[in-house]
Amino acid sequence: MLTVIQNLPDHVFGVRASGEVTKDDLKEVLLPGLESLANQYKEIYYLLVLDTDVQNFTAGAWVQDLIAGVKHFTDWKKMAIVTDQKAVEKFTDAFSYISPGEAKGYELRELQDAIDWLSIKK
Template identity: 85%
Template sequence: MLTIIPNLPDHVFGVRASDEVTQDDLKQVLLPGLEALSERYKEIYYLLVLETDVKNFTAGAWIQDLIAGVKHLTQWKKMAIVTDQKSVEKFTDIFSYVSPGEAKGYELSELPQAIDWLSIKES
């Protein structure tokens, strides 16, 4: 399940992933949020708080995630992935080298630091 994280800076869109994440979750929560941010700011600052194992993302969810990434490829500015799954955190840090924008991994206890980092807009 994906739920929108409230009370973030206006230019930041964030979701919390828990339990099973499906294609419908991405279509109904993630994609509209990214689209609205893209239309309003022409750039994307994204926060994902991953409280479920990545194994709980269905195949359809991964496909929708890929579609979202490609559709907005040039608009990604900052992406923070907050999780206690070390492999995801390391992947996020490596992904930053091959994607437009910057991606950083944070532990769940570092959520405030992730939000602070996303709050600073790049010029």
């Protein structure tokens, strides 16, 4: 399930993933949030808090995630992935080398650091 994270700066869209994440979660929560942010600001500052294992994302969810990434490829400015899964955190840091924006991985205990980093516009 994806839930929108409240009380973030206006230019930041964030979601928390818990339990199983399906394509419907991405279609109903993630994609509309990214679309709204891109339309309003012409750039995306994104926070994902993973309170679930990435293996709990269904295949359909991964397809929708790929669609979102490609559709808004040039809009990405900053992306913070907050998780205690070291492989995901390392992948996120490496993703900065191939994406037009910056991506950083944070541990769950560093959630406020991730929000602070996203709060500063490039």
